[in-house]
Amino acid sequence: MKHTEVLVMCHSTINTTNPTDTKQYRSTLGRYPTGVAVVTMQHESGHYTGMTINSFCSLSLSPALVSICIDDRSPNYSSYYHCKGFTLSFLSADQAAIATLFATRGADKFSNIDYSHPENQFAPAITDAIAILDCETYRRMPVGDHLMLVGKVRHFQHSDQAPLVFEQGRFTGITDHQNPAQQTAA
Numbered sequence: 001m002k003h004t005e006v007l008v009m010c011h012s013t014i015n016t017t018n019p020t021d022t023k024q025y026r027s028t029l030g031r032y033p034t035g036v037a038v039v040t041m042q043h044e045s046g047h048y049t050g051m052t053i054n055s056f057c058s059l060s061l062s063p064a065l066v067s068i069c070i071d072d073r074s075p076n077y078s079s080y081y082h083c084k085g086f087t088l089s090f091l092s093a094d095q096a097a098i099a100t101l102f103a104t105r106g107a108d109k110f111s112n113i114d115y116s117h118p119e120n121q122f123a124p125a126i127t128d129a130i131a132i133l134d135c136e137t138y139r140r141m142p143v144g145d146h147l148m149l150v151g152k153v154r155h156f157q158h159s160d161q162a163p164l165v166f167e168q169g170r171f172t173g174i175t176d177h178q179n180p181a182q183q184t185a186a
Contacts, residue, residue: 033167036091038102039068040115040123041083048110048124049079052103054166055146056088064153065138069146075105081147085122085136085154089129093162093173098126100171121155131158 040050055069068088070080080086091099102109114127125132135151142148165172 027168031168033165033172036095036099036164036166036171037068038089038091038098038126038129039080039086040089040125041080041086042117042123043079049076050102050109050124051076052099056090059150063138064156065150066133066135066153067148067150069143069148072142072145072147077147080149081140083122083137083149085134086149086151087121087123087125088131088133088135088151089126090131090133090158091126091164092128092130092159093164095126095128095164096171099164099166128161130161130163132156 034054035056037053037056038050039053040048042048051070051074053068053070057067059065059067066088068086070077074080098113101107101113110124115124116127117124121134122136123134125134132155133151133153134155135153137149138152139150140147141150162173165174
């Protein structure tokens with residue numbers, strides 16, 4: 001297949017007022033596999049809020065900045081817009097049930113899972129997550145129908161477990177995941 005054929009095959013114009021176009025556009029974007037994370041924050045009252053996201057991006061190494069995006073229809077939109085900081089837990093391949101729980105509106109998300117909330121951390125982190133980033137809110141930007149929340153990473157940690165992946169509307173894992181140290185030693 002020639003390069004020009006790929007471009008022609010992929011070319012389409014979107015009309016966001018047409019539900020069919022929006023559905024096809026989402027289906028197209030779903031072809032890009034992403035990691036899965038839970039983002040949490042703590043209200044001034046002490047109450048925790050959390051939700052599953054796959055819209056994460058590393059923005060800068062110096063300073064260490066990351067971004068997440070939150071749908072403006074989310075019941076958590078205002079909470080995240082005004083939060084001082086948030087914590088990201090990147091989920092492992094065996095944590096799909098946690099991803100589903102935090103994607104469910106109205107669910108009691110913290111009652112039946114293991115998490116920790118160290119004193120120096122903005123919000124709880126999911127136990128056994130493959131990576132944790134604790135972030136101070138750095139910027140807030142409404143972008144289209146989402147809030148882009150930029151966080152300055154204050155603390156981080158990680159393990160060598162396989163990640164949970166989201167693709168084409170379903171959770172999956174990476175079957176040939178190896179620790180990078182193992183890959184170079186082989």
